[in-house]
Amino acid sequence: MKLRPETALTFDDVLLVPRRSSIRSRRAVNTRTQFSRRIALAVPIISSNMDTVTEAAMAMAMARLGGLGVIHRFMTTERQAVEVERVKRAEGFLVEYPRSVVLDATVQQARAVMAQHNIGGLLVCDQEGQIVGLVTTRDLLFEPNPARPVAEVMTPRDHLVTLEADASMEIARNTLHRHRVEKLPVFESDGSLRGLVTAQDIIKIDQWPVATKDERGRLRVAAAVGVRPSDEERAAACVQAGADALVVDIAHGHSDAALDMVRLLKARFPRVEVVGGNVATTEGVRDMVEAGADAVKVGVGAGSICITRIITGFGVPQLTAIDECAQAGHDLGVPIIADGGIRNAGDITKAIAVGASTVMLGSMLAGTDESPGAAVIRNGRRYKIVRGMASLSANISRQEAELQREVDPEDWERVVPEGVEAIVPARGPVQEVIYQLVGGLRSGLSYAGAATIAELWANAEFIRVTSAGRVESAAHDVTM
Ligand code: XMP
Numbered sequence: 061m062k063l064r065p066e067t068a069l070t071f072d073d074v075l076l077v078p079r080r081s082s083i084r085s086r087r088a089v090n091t092r093t094q095f096s097r098r099i100a101l102a103v104p105i106i107s108s109n110m111d112t113v114t115e116a117a118m119a120m121a122m123a124r125l126g127g128l129g130v131i132h133r134f135m136t137t138e139r140q141a142v143e144v145e146r147v148k149r150a151e152g153f154l155v156e157y158p159r160s161v162v163l164d165a166t167v168q169q170a171r172a173v174m175a176q177h178n179i180g181g182l183l184v185c186d187q188e189g190q191i192v193g194l195v196t197t198r199d200l201l202f203e204p205n206p207a208r209p210v211a212e213v214m215t216p217r218d219h220l221v222t223l224e225a226d227a228s229m230e231i232a233r234n235t236l237h238r239h240r241v242e243k244l245p246v247f248e249s250d251g252s253l254r255g256l257v258t259a260q261d262i263i264k265i266d267q268w269p270v271a272t273k274d275e276r277g278r279l280r281v282a283a284a285v286g287v288r289p290s291d292e293e294r295a296a297a298c299v300q301a302g303a304d305a306l307v308v309d310i311a312h313g314h315s316d317a318a319l320d321m322v323r324l325l326k327a328r329f330p331r332v333e334v335v336g337g338n339v340a341t342t343e344g345v346r347d348m349v350e351a352g353a354d355a356v357k358v359g360v361g362a363g364s365i366c367i368t369r370i371i372t373g374f375g376v377p378q379l380t381a382i383d384e385c386a387q388a389g390h391d392l393g394v395p396i397i398a399d400g401g402i403r404n405a406g407d408i409t410k411a412i413a414v415g416a417s418t419v420m421l422g423s424m425l426a427g428t429d430e431s432p433g434a435a436v437i438r439n440g441r442r443y444k445i446v447r448g449m450a451s452l453s454a455n456i457s458r459q460e461a462e463l464q465r466e467v468d469p470e471d472w473e474r475v476v477p478e479g480v481e482a483i484v485p486a487r488g489p490v491q492e493v494i495y496q497l498v499g500g501l502r503s504g505l506s507y508a509g510a511a512t513i514a515e516l517w518a519n520a521e522f523i524r525v526t527s528a529g530r531v532e533s534a535a536h537d538v539t540m
Contacts, residue, residue: 070362070377071407072530074522081509086502093417093513094395095128096305096333096355099280102126102270103498104412104513106397107490108422109133109284109309111432111454112446116146118430121490123147123279126270130307130420133284133294134449134458140283141297147281148302151264153229154246154277158256160185161210163192168206170195180260181243183253184214191253192217194243222247225254229265232257274304282335284309285325287317295325305333307357311368311450311478313337314344319351326352338399340376345388345396355395357420358385362401364423365448368478379414386415390517405500412501412513413520422446423482424497428490435486442486448479 083089093104103126107114111134114122119129131143149155160183161170170182174197181196193214203213221239223232223246235244242259265277272280282305283298285291295306306325310318313336322336336348337357348356361368361375369375376384378401389396395417402408402419411419425431426446435442447454455475459467487493510516525533 066380068377068380069524070379071401071403071410073377073524074379074410075525075529075533076410076413076504076508077521077523078507079509079519079521081506083506083509083511086499086506088511089502089505090512091126091498091501091505093412094355095282095397095418096335096395097393098354099128099272099304099333101128101272101418103494104416104418104501105408105494105497106130106282106418106420107425108399108420109282109307110422110426110446110449111135111457112426112444113422113431114425115432116143116150118425118428118432118490119143119147119281120150120279121430122494123272123281124264124268125491125494126272127418127494128272128280128282128305130282130284130305130309131298131303132449133286133291133309134454134461136461137290137294137297140294141301144281144283144298144301144303148278150279151261151271152273152276152278153232153261153265154255154257155261156255156276158183158245158253160191161195162187163209163211165210166206167200167203167208167210167213170210171200171206174200181256181258182210183245183256184210191245191247194220194245196243220245223257225249229262233262236262278302280304282307282333285321286310287321291321292324292328295329299329299332303332305335305354307335308337311338311360313357314339314341314347319347322348322351322353335397337397339385340381342384342388345385345392345394349389349392349394353394355397355417356385356389357397357399358382358416359398359400359420363399363448363479364401364403365446365451365479365482366400367448367480368450371476371478379410382411382416383414389417390415405497406504408497408501409504409516410522413504413508413516414522415517417513423484425490425493427484427487428493429486429488430490436483438483443483444486445481446484447481448477450477451479451481452477453481454479 105127107129109130109132114129122129184193193216195214199213223244244257246254283303284307285295325334333354335355336353340360362378386396398411398416399420423446427444508519
């Protein structure tokens with residue numbers, strides 16, 4: 061038998077040893093980190109590319125809080141691109157392709173477009189596509205005649221308050237205030253439209269000071285893709301919609317299929333970050349980086365809803381997997397994403413202390429308001445569903461989406477699930493969950509005497525605990 065000499069560990073097998081600290085407050089630490097080679101985050105938390113965790117609402121919330129969301133791939137290519145686009149359009153100093161209506165559109169039609177896209181204003185174009193005015197919610201609010209053309213209620217172009225193409229945010233803010241307007245079209249010197257600045261967007265910029273944004277002020281978002289030939293087009297549609305990163309999402313990432321896909325995506329979309337995964341070994345990281353990966357996702361069978369280790373016998377306990385992979389990642393200058401098995405803030409601190417740059421969370425975020433799906437009530441309590449992407453129900457949903465018909469229950473037996481479906485307590489807004497987790501991580505940094513994540517890597521010292529030590533670690537001998 062070929063047996064590795066070391067004992068593999070996971071989060072509960074160890075604790076971090078307190079170190080002398082000069083940190084006087086949790087606010088004095090900085091949780092800034094790298095998601096990938098070129099994308100930095102203020103908060104090292106990523107929402108998982110699972111269909112019960114991340115679509116546009118979660119991705120927007122995560123980016124606003126300083127983390128990042130990975131939109132799952134278990135939907136049509138078109139829909140995934142729309143989810144990506146929703147995040148990219150959610151905010152930005154300048155809306156580059158503002159929605160518009162034609163001059164002879166009716167008030168009713170304009171109201172419908174605004175409601176569909178949840179926006180408060182539309183540019184009005186003539187038949188040649190020239191901007192001739194702006195119509196906002198206020199113009200339409202009390203208009204009694206829904207058939208009236210927008211041309212009659214809009215503000216015409218020569219009455220619009222506009223902004224110079226190179227105006228700063230400060231100038232935009234002052235102009236909005238001085239003229240008591242909420243939208244400022246921005247025109248190039250040749251009269252063509254550059255975009256629209258809105259008061260709402262400026263308010264959001266102030267509201268989310270550590271938001272993860274691209275160079276144009278838009279929220280960042282990642283999109284998951286598989287390894288089939290059709291996934292190249294899925295990736296292209298997501299990139300076209302503005303995805304900042306593509307995450308090659310396959311359970312056994314240390315495979316030719318995954319490595320080829322990373323290589324292909326890197327060649328075709330050199331400006332987009334490509335994340336490879338999942339792997340659990342040094343060789344896995346090396347091969348991923350050699351194929352071009354800008355970050356590597358680590359975790360095989362650690363997830364709360366995973367049964368891969370039971371069904372296949374394969375996996376590496378997560379703390380050891382992160383340790384081994386992070387050593388390779390640090391040597392190669394590529395960040396490691398610790399994916400799966402995180403149950404509390406302490407696990408996040410341990411995962412990062414052992415070398416990860418970020419953590420990916422599934423079931424911890426599945427119960428929040430921003431995850432897809434409605435809450436269910438059981439015994440008077442609210443829960444939300446979380447399911448493994450290799451669970452029976454996820455497999456059947458996928459087949460049904462591909463076949464465009466229901467799968468015969470007799471065929472269910474053909475599926476060999478490597479995940480389960482479960483419920484988690486509904487937890488309210490994701491902001492509150494992230495606040496608690498980041499608070500715990502900040503406290504953890506101060507126990508390590510570390511002002512930054514790099515210092516945590518340098519200072520961290522782990523100690524093994526026995527089962528008695530684990531009992532002592534949790535609340536004990538009291539009635540909760
Ligand atoms: P947590 O523990 O945060 O884990 O809920 C989320 C991660 O679990 C992985 N995942 C799966 N692994 N079978 C597996 O073996 C599955 O069906 C499955 N679904 C998700 C994935 O890496 C996710 O981010």
